Amino acid sequence: MTNKKKKKESIVERKLVGKAALFVTILAIFTSLFHVWMNSASLMIAIKKNSIHLGLMLGLTFLMYPASKKSPKDRPSVLDWILCILGISIGMYIFFTYDSLVERSLIPNKCDYIFAVIAILLTLEAGRRTVGYILPILSICFILYAKFGYIFPGKLAHQGFSWSRILTRMYLTDAGIFGITLMVSASYVFMFILFGSFLSKTGTAKFFNDFALAFAGRLRGGPAQVAVMASGLMGTISGSSQANVATTGSFTIPLMKEVGYKPRFAGAVEAAASTGGILMPPIMGAASFMMASFLGIPYIKVMYAGIIPAIFYYFAIFTMVNFEAKKIGLKGMDKSQLPDIKKVIKNEGHLMIPIIIILILLIKGLTPLYAAFFGLIAVIITSMLRKSTRMNLKKFIEALEEGAKSAVPVATACGVVGFIVGVVSMTGLGQVVAYNIMQLSFGQLWLALTLVMIASIFLGMGLPASACYIITASIAAPALIKMGVEPLAAHFFAFYYGTLSAVVPPVALTSYTAAGIAGANPTEVAFSGFKLAFAGIMIPFMFVYSPILLMQNVVVWRLILAIVTGLLGIVSLGAAAENYFISSLRVYERILAFIAALLLVKPGIISDAIGIGLLILFVSLHYIRYKKAQETNVAL
Template sequence: MGKGVQDSKNIMKRLVLFIAIVLSLFQLYTGGFGLLTAMLQRSLHLTLVLILIFLLYPVHFSKKWRWIDFLAILLAIGSCIYIFLTYEDLLFRVGDPNMFDIFFGIVTILLVLEATRRVTGWILATIGALFIFYSYFGAILPGIFHSTNMSTNRFISLMYMSTDGLWGTTLGVAATFVALFIIFGAFLNATGAGKVFIDLAYIVGGRFRGGPAKVAVISSALMGTVSGSPVANVSTTGQFTIPLMKSVGYRPKVAGAIEAVASTGGSIMPPIMGAGAFVMAEMTGIPYAKIIIAAAIPAILYYLSVYFYVDFEAAKENLKGMAKDELPVFKEVFFKGFHLYIGLGMLIYLLVFAKASPMFSAFWSIVAIVVSYVVLYFKQVDWNFLTKALEDGAKGMLLTTVACATAGVVVGVANLTGIGVRLTTLMVNLGESSILLTLVVTMVACIIMGMGLPPTASYILLGVLTAPALIKLGVEPLFAHMFVFYFACLAPITPPVALASYTGAGIAKSDPMETSFTSAKIGLVAFIIPYMFIFGPELLAQGPPLNIIWAFIMATVGVFVLAVGLTGFYRRNLTWYERILAIGTALLLITPELITDIIGFILLGILAVLIYFTRKKEVENLENGEFENSI
């Protein structure tokens, strides 16, 4: 009996591996040699993802319920075959579906919702179901939520038989360049680039006070921009950095929070931004190069604020760095990472200088990583890295794909019923009385949606539902989409549902809620900057160069002072009123306005005088006390 169970598990593992490799190879082939027609590309991608989900996430632990998973797989395959066989006729039948169109349409949407529930939990699946119910019952609702009656024929026509619903842009993004960048990250990890990132971070920051925390900041920034998944980033780099932070004296909740904040920031870190930069370029038509330039200053300020925080926290707790013999040797680490430099160099060259498409750039960067890794380290190569990368890449697509598919249903219903336009009108009316209030509402919506979605999928959904309102209020499209994107990325460290913080707490063995609130405190600057760049475009590198440089310098001073206020330490422990003064000063300096800079400098001078003279007095008292004691 035991042998039979083990054989069954082995067969399942091989099946999962086979499907995963097929999915990754399909994405690589279409990325390098040309996409299929939109609906065919997306349906085949989604089908392979659904098969993997129903294999990896069974409906129940009991084996007797396994037949449900295999039935779901057969239905998913049947729907895909149906689309391939009837694709041309399907488009001509839009508005007048036959019974097979309706059957496979309903089945596919239900499979997507169930797969979403299994992978992401109930939140997003419930939102998708509520929007579907709304499309049918919106006619009985009053006021702004009232919509016209919806027939099944019309619903299936738009949701399943066209590229406006399930097969829309949101799934298209997941089925093309997002999938390729996930595979790109998987190849980086499989070839040891993750270890190189961490070792380089140790070399740069490990020897300074609170060294492991600085390692977490640097390594997570490097890993996060590629992976785009804060939770996955915490799970990987956090296994190394969190125990080390605890070993040098960081409190568990602080260690877990620092890693969570550092990992979350990777989603806003150019040049990849977890594929968010490419999604934004696709949605807005803004050139990719302009987006990553705009994202650079806020990302730098974010990581400077975290770095300053961990430095002052280390000084406050008198935490030391790591000994020289505990650190990696630079020469050894550097030569282990040549394939990494070649792959990332190729990616940046193709994207920024050659202005190639994201898919073309990702494909040839993957090729560059594989070829250079094999050529440079041929004798040390473990050829299992190929299957590992292809398998991990496919598994990494699951959450993003089903989240984007469900988001496509939501966006389709919003367009079909007109609720999206009405919500935009409502927000515009709200903004006429106070644009700040509209920004706050948008922020809250982004954070709530981000609780159950990865940053990229959350941004896609909110970019359609909320960004148009901000644009109608006069906010530049780049600023509006950056605002939405940033807060979609910050949900993983925002209480009460802060998944990155919870993951960090699990590794640190700290209280999840305390860790999430500490994360929000450490990452406070990220909640401030989006408001600042709405009213001051210099922080998005927009405007005269001198203005941009001045705004960046002032904001850098501001995040330094903010870290002082949040930790309550600079050369000594600060009093409560000094901390309030420091935080207020920081907010004024971060705001890109001349008058706020002047007021901020005045308050900074007052704060410096308070700290300097009380510090001097403490030293004098200490010296006098020591002199009296010696007598």
């Protein structure tokens, strides 16, 4: 067993039994119900809402996640119960004392400092248990930078802040733990996670799988293309790559193995396809809601901006899977093996109504919170239209419980990231890094984009997508904006590469989840999944150079041209990455395809013309060689 496998196994929920399981169930149900009330009928101020959210999430964390491999897996330890109580207490403390703190002009007393220290330590420990060591260690480094900035060289140096100032900022204001990241988690993210949990209990995942199987099962590669389509559909509601794998992968991975795919590749297809769930509107990943908050724009603009990148991403995965299927000689499934698409829509199509309602509400300009709340009500009502999808009391309670539990890793990560965002705003680190990126890139946008891409992918090796986005957006996005990139494009650039962290080895959590279902080596699945996603790696460069792909300043003919050249570029890069088109490529053909793909990234009549010309040359040379080899019966 590899070290990475061991690492993955260390972040596993307890299988609670007895009274402990009952208590966690009750706490999770209360958490979900309280969040629904808090985000609909309550007039609570943001910092109080965030404090209650974090307190409840910390309480669940210490009961659900063991401290180490030696900790009991079926019950919390005595220490875990103590930490649970302390976790809830730090949230309640802010809730009940914040008004008096304001009356004191935010001048802390000794008790405030004690709770601040406890809150910081507990949040870091919760992050370690749920998302691993890297994010808490990174946050500690940032806190130490805030304290000891005077020992750093050059422009990174600053005067340093006192511990009292740091504690106050991180715990007693909305610029630290209880800042924008936790606010998004407490509101939009939690409500949409709960919405997805309710949908899953109605059988929506089964509908997506049946629909994808009926629609795409006969295509080359059969179940692999079903996995791509089903993951894309599931991504519209899940906003989580790992949840996507768990729901669609349990169906598609065995199907792929059954028709001849190796377990490694079956897991990789599902991991790469499920990663796009974070990119897929209308309910994108947590980072998309944070992006809207950072930029101060309505979420609907982020949703519109995400449409074409998501289509491009899934087209890239579809292309790579198609090349692989051709390479190993796989064909589509027989019609007799597939469900009737008309019957699928007739029996289960009503499950799409809640998603359509959410779309309509968002398009009308209503807030995501409003849309999520009425989406929840719509799920319950529409489930009653068919006996097979009807929610009984048991399913209702399970949905409440699973919704709260699913929100725990996101909430703890957002809390830990709050330290980083707080330090960046305290020290002006973002401006310093932006300046250095501009200097290192010599003012060349393509080089600056490459540096930010590398930084994002490097961060993504150990961070959840939302955490990766927040750090990159806080530190690197300002550099791109200063170089003339539109703010939405700069933040989307960071968001996209943060998303790819789910399949970037060595810490590719989505790939590990898929590997567990496929019964394959996690490391092999991770590298295969990243290879499949590689054709999509140039998509962010496309929308930086062509913001029109993010629905910015749309001119119809320019948008069509950008879409067509973008799709051609993806096919070209996919062929180069897979080393296959109609047959295996020669070295010169692969080089031609790669150069054509690069030229098609950058908009412009000249670059597009040359790129299309090289693509035509590549296809012509490859096709002529292929036909000649067939005629002469020579092995390709």
